[in-house]
Amino acid sequence: MKAARSGNDIVHLEAVSVDRLQTIYEKGRRSELTCPICGSLLKLHIGIHEPPYFDHSFPSPDCERAILESAPQKITGVSVDSQEHSGFRLPKGKVIRESVQQEGPFMQSMPIKGNPAFLEKLLIERSIEDTYLTLLEEHGVTLDEQQMAAATAIEGPLLVLSGAGSGKTRVLTVRTAYMITVRKVDPKTIMLVTFTAKAAKEMKERLLSYPGISASAVNQLVSGTFHSVFYKILIFHEPEKWQRNLLIKWNWEKEKIVKNAGRDYGLDEKEFAYDSALQQIGLWKNSLLFPEDIKPIDDWEIACAYLYKKYEEYKQKTMMYDFDDMLVGCYSLLKSRSDLLEKYKRRFQYFLVDEFQDINKVQYELIKMLSSGSNNLCVVGDDDQAIYSFRGSDPSFILHFEKDYPAVKIVKLTENYRSAHEIVATANRIIKGNQSRMDKAMRAQHNFSEPAVLFFPYDEELEATMIVTDIQEKVALGARPSDFAILYRTHSMSRAIFERLAASSLPFVIDQDAESFYERRIVRGMLAFLRLSMQPQDPRAAAAILSPLFLKQNVLQEMKAQTILRDCDFIDTFSFVKTGLAFQERKLKALPAKIRSLRNVKPIIALEIVEKDLGYQDFVKKRGTEGNIEKGSDDIRDLKVAAKQFETIGEFLDHADHMIGMNKEVKQLSKHFTDAIQLTTIHRSKGLEYKTVYVLSAVEGSIPHDFALDSYRKGDVVPLEEERRLMYVAATRASLGLYFSIPQTRRGKKAFPSRFLKFY
């Protein structure tokens, strides 16, 4: 149904501008839309596959006909008491004739076309026949020709280039089983390194289910992450140096140490991005660059290099160490003790390294050193899925593996067992745009799905609505919530989808470290102005706006005293604050009236005032939050998009508080839910698979991210290529359904489709 009554107005969808759809949708949720004919409640349905319509549960034939035939061009602009149409009288109401021209009509979704046709796989004669592999096949563990080659070539260096969904986990486990059962390799001499502890556990469990593999053999394998394997070596040889209670486990502990050092250096605790500095320190360390090796190129690196030096000194003095020290420590130990190195070279004869594309310098050097005796090094990875360079991972180790190991045998796993043909073909077209990669194309094993879909919501709000509606439709048809994943480039993009899911009855899970959008530092600071306008007596709201006003925290004491002395609220006290700077005091005198004015305007206007009139924009720029990935100014723009839906400051703040509470609740539930929609970053989705995947905001600036575009403009293509790999990883998580959202506006500005999808 295309028309609905909203108060005294008749809303006709074909005459509604696309930017108003979300507001109309919200009206439906609040039961403010009715059928103009029979008065039943209506909801606006905005899904992905069909144009929006009003959902009328039991329409009478009269409702249907009258509405169907009331084309907007015939009735728009007419303010009527009642109107004769096709023999029916439409009740009193002014038809909303909107500015369709203003933002344009709703844009219909479209399938990605032009993929090559699906080719049935030809049955290839097997060249490797092996009794054990036949036995495994009888257990349901089949291998294709390439997988078999990778599983059985156990001597010498081997690079297994495993495309997405090509069964590398299967290859690694079968290879291990094959070595133990057929080639009689002593499990104690096998080192199996995985990217996560979970992956190691899963592999061991799979191995145990294979014929001929005993629990004791599995227990004797040396397997785990780089950290766990090398830490064991360290505590065996230097127990006094690596005491467990001296391990710095958490980031907040590290932050405390560097913040102390930063204070002496004059860095502001609230304003300096210590988390990014710690990331930079880790990156240097994992690249085997020590404080004395750093040649800083700008102020930021000078500050980080200072903190790095102080951080290392602190650890040395207190005998403490962190996770990065484990690898660097083991590297130094083996470098300085040739006797030990020889011992381990003899002990380990076979090396298997998973996710090799994400290896960093210290990990690579360790493995190279240890395997230099036997030379039996098998590395498995996909250069197209290298997405961790910000942590020091370096895809050039996989790309140039042949240089270090000229005798390497390369096996390419190109059969994709996970995703349907249309998804694989789309992913192939995405990744083909990268220059720096090994040439290969994945081939799907089945063709059981529709093409991937592009859809074009007006903004982030409509994007969230359309996705949730689509999931609701699919769940109604029998899909399980855990079939779905909603993936995004950065966590801050998940605000709207979180809100829409929270308002639905669909179960969903989020990452444990995912903070609520409304708790982000920049957002919290901006909301504090609004809070103070509503609660002028609240010392916490007053304290929260001191930094943005470039005032020291101890000013609060003076303000508290003033509230008592002058019997006034905190807003008034700003005009009495003495800073010794005439221009600042003049500004502060004008502040109370401005802050008080906020409560009487719409939230979006209030935020504009805070941003421009009250200097928040300057504060964000000056505090140095305009870093690489997360920009403070983006948070402001995101907050303004969220605020647009609310009429009063009170409603908006209640909503923000409710969402902060919901975030905690959902995180708690996320620990227990098994059948739930997954909301996560593309980085975190690596290695996982879902039936249906939605990729949020596949537009320029989001993916590829702005910082990669900046680098590209300056002539550096490397970050852009990593962004393309991220898009590839996102696409290849889907087995049956893949949706890219291309909002027409993002953060309040016109958006342009991601260059990675420019083939449609």
Ligand SMILES: Nc1ncnc2c1ncn2[C@@H]1O[C@H](COP(=O)(O)OP(=O)(O)OP(=O)(O)O)[C@@H](O)[C@H]1O
């Ligand atoms: N030879 C095979 N025949 C049938 N199914 C297979 C075969 N090999 C692997 N699979 C299945 O294909 C899917 C993908 O395998 P797996 O998860 O090991 O891929 P992957 O290479 O690790 O993927 P990614 O790198 O994209 O995370 C799994 O469901 C696995 O059981």
